[in-house]
Amino acid sequence: MTRRIVVDTDTGIDDAHTLLYLAGRPDAEIVAITSVFGNCEEEDAVRNIGHVNRLIGLDVPVARGAAEPLAGTANIAGHVHGKDGLGDRGYHRPLPPVTGESAAELLVRLAAEQPGELDLLALGPLTNLAAALRLDPELFTRYRSVVLMGGSGPYAPPGTLLMIDANVHNDPAAARAVFAAPRNELVMVGVNVTGTTILDERAIGALRAAGTPRARFATEILDSYLDFYQNEWGRRIIPLHDPLAAGILLDPGFATASMYGPVNIRSDGFLSRARLMRTHDGLPPAFPYEPAPDTRVITAVDAPRFVADFVEALTQ
Template sequence: MSQVRRVVVDTDTGIDDAHTLLYLAGRPDAEIVAISSVFGNCLEEDATRNIGYVTRLLGLEVPIARGAAEPIAGVAHIAGYVHGKDGLGDRGYDRPLPEVTGESGAELLVRLAHERPGELDLLALGPLTNLGLALRIDPELFTRYRSVVLMGGSGPYAEPGTLLMIDANVNNDPEAARAVFAAPRNELVMVGVNVTAGTILDERAIAALRAAPGSRARFAVEILETYLDFYQNEWGRRIIPLHDPLAAGILLDPAFATAWTDGPVNVVTDGFLARARLMRTVDGLPPAFPHEPAPPTRVVTNVDATRFVADFVEVLSR
């Protein structure tokens, strides 16, 4: 077994975030150390309630901190139309607020990094607001984490004529994202929509989860329905992309990423949406306009989706 990764999870606990917590808890090479909430897939309070529900299901007792309820600047865009108003598909689960540490999400991220420098990995699954606020407390924060892996970004500039899914986590707080990509770090890994959108939990994989025994697989399938309702409008099939779980998979097993590029990432906008982009074209050239210098980010550009999906289903089916 590979070395255990001790993971601090920052999450806007929607459906694929909950799947990610199930996946991490089922991997013998992962230990969830603490969890902070943030707005995004649902309101921050619902994200916290969902953390409590999932950790109780898992029998997991870890520190939980309530994080940002809105972006550093601008207006929050809550994705209730994707994840249900409560973030877990509006299934009517009993979701009391869990016991929390009393510190903010940003303060939790800073405290743990100072208490255990070089030991922890930070996995960011939602808007980057808590990370941006934490960097205001400690600008060297990311140098104290073993690595920071985030689900967000859009990779390098795409092939002309190609459209990508919205980079929702960056678009929800571009100011925080700019701070994250500019900060000094040991290792920052961007797992963006350029690779997550094609990592598909298809009908066969969903059927395997439905057939699996146990409360974890049953819960994973229960919360899928609202997600499937949304994504059927994209592809005409009741299938979903594994956005957040893929980021966790790459944190634990970097070989799931079969190609990447290290380079500067900028947050750019077309006046409508903000995206985090590697400042490279599909041909590996700099973009045709000036961009800001930044420390290198490891930007994943291709993944072994088949192997990851098989692993995800196997872990949740145990």
């Protein structure tokens, strides 16, 4: 069965990889794309959408979204994805044709026109989704599912450290609105699992050797991403953050364990995270928390199987 997907993206390197992955999966149809700030400025995000769409031959509605969070200023990850979001390779990236509506308006209109038929895949800060909920508080009940790359899972075992939950940290107020909203199904694919899904040297070598336009582009844009992550592991490897969320949307079997419960946005004074209000062994936390509808929170994945599927989709 083909999943018809609306993608909301702050089009950096792993977002571009996600669009390539979806284009390579026969059971996925991208029906619209919306842009948001995050990995790069919003204008770069929409330019990158246009660039990837031309590469994969995709002609779908594109709507421009938020350039900054609901409160505060944007935190742009140029040190990770390059200033332009695609590793500063110097690509010619003209602005693509866009609809006359905002990202939020497009998300609401499509759900109203095709209730229960579309899945929403959110790959960046959740600002556009929060803005759409202001227009239609029941929005998520009109999507078949909402799958987002963000969050940190349940509280980790003592002594465990996690990667930054960047998409939530970049707009915690928007994330709070999203996790509080009524929904059919909301799936959180957080850094607790994306950080374990590694595109290693062998897999990168397979992409380089493929020679197809999609695989060539996927490896061209990797350098700045590899430069960043080599400081984490001492190896030129990367986690497949956003692609994993797309993979789980298409094949829930990539997730080998999950928990259900309320998600709250918590800050330690420096970083904000979306946390399932459970400890790693399923107990409630030792403090009061806000009630919220249940979110399906992914806690373990079959990383080798997903990485093999990702490479196959980009090299076939």
